[in-house]
Amino acid sequence: MTTIKEVAKLAGVSVATVSRALNNSGYVSEAARKKVEAAVEELNFYPNEVARSLYQKKSKLIGLLLPDIANPFFPLIAKGVEDGVNQRGYSLLLGNVEDDLEKEKDYLKIFLQNNIAGVISAVQGDAKEIKKMPFVTLDRVESDRDLAVHSDDYTGGMLAAEVIADRDPKEIVIMVGPKDVPSSAMRLAGNEKVLKERHLDYQLFQTQSYKFELAEQTAHQFFETFPQADSVIASNDVYAIALMKEATKRGQRIPEEFQIIGYDDMPFSRMMYPGLSTIAQPAYEMGYKGAELLCDILEKGFVENGRIQLPVTLKIRESVRKKDKDE
Amino acid sequence: MTTIKEVAKLAGVSVATVSRALNNSGYVSEAARKKVEAAVEELNFYPNEVARSLYQKKSKLIGLLLPDIANPFFPLIAKGVEDGVNQRGYSLLLGNVEDDLEKEKDYLKIFLQNNIAGVISAVQGDAKEIKKMPFVTLDRVESDRDLAVHSDDYTGGMLAAEVIADRDPKEIVIMVGPKDVPSSAMRLAGNEKVLKERHLDYQLFQTQSYKFELAEQTAHQFFETFPQADSVIASNDVYAIALMKEATKRGQRIPEEFQIIGYDDMPFSRMMYPGLSTIAQPAYEMGYKGAELLCDILEKGFVENGRIQLPVTLKIRESVRKKDKDE
Known part of the structure; x- marks a missing residue:
């Protein structure tokens, strides 16, 4: 590793001058600064983060x-x-x-x-x-x-529920995010506020995880539990997309027979077709x-x-x- | 930050003993080792990576x-x-x-x-x-x-072309990955080997990037250039999915009127419907x-x-x- 001494030697100035030049502190003549810069460039000298850190x-x-x-x-x-x-x-x-x-x-x-x-x-x-x-x-x-x-998870939860409430839902199921994730509870509170105000019945499907690998298996369990679900508020976009595929495989047309809203707005939710309606988080x-x-x-x-x-x-x-x- | 001295003091042993115990070098009595471990635990002492690094x-x-x-x-x-x-x-x-x-x-x-x-x-x-x-x-x-x-990009390129060649292609277009990415050239060579052997005509659509943000715009340009394309070998899955959406928006049924194979096998290629045929890279x-x-x-x-x-x-x-x- 290059040291500050080697830089000083090549530049033909003192170590103190190199230090002042590198730290922009104290007076350094323009000529000396140029020599230091040339030496730094030549020796590939970077102030050592590890030494600084210690x-x-x-x-x-x-x-x-x-x-x-x-x-x-x-x-x-x-x-x-x-x-x-x-x-x-x-x-x-x-x-x-x-x-x-x-x-x-x-x-x-x-x-x-x-x-x-x-x-x-x-x-x-x-x-x-x-x-x-x-x-x-x-x-x-x-x-x-x-x-x-x-x-704003509470507002996000309300917006998602309003979308479903406004679109002739027959059997609403809320897919609830994991209980130990604080935002899940806020979103659920937003969902429930709207559905209760609109006097709409709904059921809850509690998930244990947001993990990508579990999405397909969870989608399968969802339809085993709620085969009649026609309007779903999903816990996130990944799980919503897995539910859309499962619904399509079961012969349900989207959105006529099965409609769904996700949460997050991942890039894929826009790129796939039919596109996934969702709540965009920045x-x-x-x-x-x-x-x-x-x-x-x-x-x-x-x-x-x-x-x-x-x-x-x-x-x-x-x-x-x-x-x-x-x- | 806790120092080795503090550990030695709490353990009631010398700094040298702590050092030997932590580095598993030289003799340390079982009793001393236990005292050191307890002190390390109590003081939350971790050997400092930065000092070691320097x-x-x-x-x-x-x-x-x-x-x-x-x-x-x-x-x-x-x-x-x-x-x-x-x-x-x-x-x-x-x-x-x-x-x-x-x-x-x-x-x-x-x-x-x-x-x-x-x-x-x-x-x-x-x-x-x-x-x-x-x-x-x-x-x-x-x-x-x-x-x-x-x-194995060359084999991957051959496999992708064989899938298309075997499925009654009418107008084949190869969407070629960026020229400065070495794997793009290998895949193209694999594609061309198969299509030439099978005496199938094809055209090339050269892309400049694999960047996610450019996928939709590139898909649009693709159809402006090759509106008749019915069989596409895409540069990767992201671009393939963007092409599928664009084809669907233009009223083409997948796969009857427009078929496509991607490259990578991203998780989404499996999770969406219709699922994207692709070459899986591990x-x-x-x-x-x-x-x-x-x-x-x-x-x-x-x-x-x-x-x-x-x-x-x-x-x-x-x-x-x-x-x-x-x-």
Whole structure:
């Protein structure tokens, strides 16, 4: 590895001059600066992050915990987080937790060992290790978290239920997200508020996971339990798409005999045909805002508003019927 | 941060004893070991990776370069890489390059600054910085790379063309992947070999990118150029799905009037309906094998076989017609 001494030697200036030039602190003559820059270029010298990290006790690394990178919602969050932290000079250590508390703990231990500056987590897990670091929670946000970015799940739940309520539903089933994920309960509350106000009956199908790999099997169980369902509010887009396929295989026409609304608005929900109606969450923006929040805390020590709620938007596509005319 | 001195003090043993116990080197009595373990547990002491990294000149970090994390093929690769490096005690620094050579260079600079042990790259970019580190290339592999994991693109290209050739094609169009991606040329060579042997005419539609965001616009351009296309060999699954939607919007029935085969076998290709016929690449395995290869090099300094080719498999789903009976 190139050292600052070698740079100084090649540039023909003192180590102190190189240091001032690199840190933009104190006076350096234009000629000396040019020599230093040429030497840095020639020797491929980059100030060593590891040495800096040891000295400052913190690295320029941020740990990112994701519940399931195979679910297309999370790569979009990751992209937002990455752009956000890069913008502020940080890099991302990746931790794909797969809803496994032990894996989460292992990652947090690795993060600590690497002196990470902070953590951004889309995992709602409760590993106590995370409390020792500055951290921002995304998406799956408990009410006691100080720093968090999430979207408006209650409104999202209401919007989804209104779409179904307005479209001549016969047998409504709400596919409820996992009980331990806080946003699931908020969305369900939004769904129920609307359906009760409209005096519409509905049934609940409780899921245990949002995991991609379980979607097809869950869709199968769903139809075993509710073969008569004709209007479904799904827990997310992945599960909605699995239900659409299962309905089609069972000979039901979409949306005439089976209509459905998802949640998330993954890129595929738009690209497939019939397109999936859904509640769009701004995944990229959620990641980006979370990164800004953490960087603000790390650099300034405080933020004015530590909890950011992002709006959701309704996307109507071909998976639901035309709206009732008399509504 | 807890220091080794504090551990020694709490355990009531010397720093040297703590060091021997933690490194499993030299004699430590069973009683002393137990005291050290209890103190480590109590103080939450983890040997500091950053200090170790500075001393050893290498960290336990591996940099991962991906071309586009929003393309569902790459999160699967990332998952394989992550499981593979974690297994060997390394962690991943994420770099989502988005087919941008400047971004690639920036990431490589950051990787160097963090003393990463090596790089795993699914980017075919030619930043010269990467040559300074141990690196393994995945998927987009130039012939001059020593350490690489890729799948059998030539056979994949042949399989895709055979599926179309066997199913009464009228107007065949090959959607060719970007020219600068080595696997595109291999797949095209496989396609052409079969179609020429079978004396079938075909036309080429050259794409500039595999980027997710460009799929819909490219599908639109495709049909503007080849409105009569009835049998398409697509560059990947994302672009195939965009073509299926565009064909459906234009009133063509799949597969009767428009049949198509993709490449990759993303999870969605199976989950949607009609399902997309495609050539399955083992994305997770590619990532995992790449991680093993890099870890072998880092730990042993050599590998017996530095270039690993993985087999591809054909998946027939509803997007292509029934096979001709007389074939």
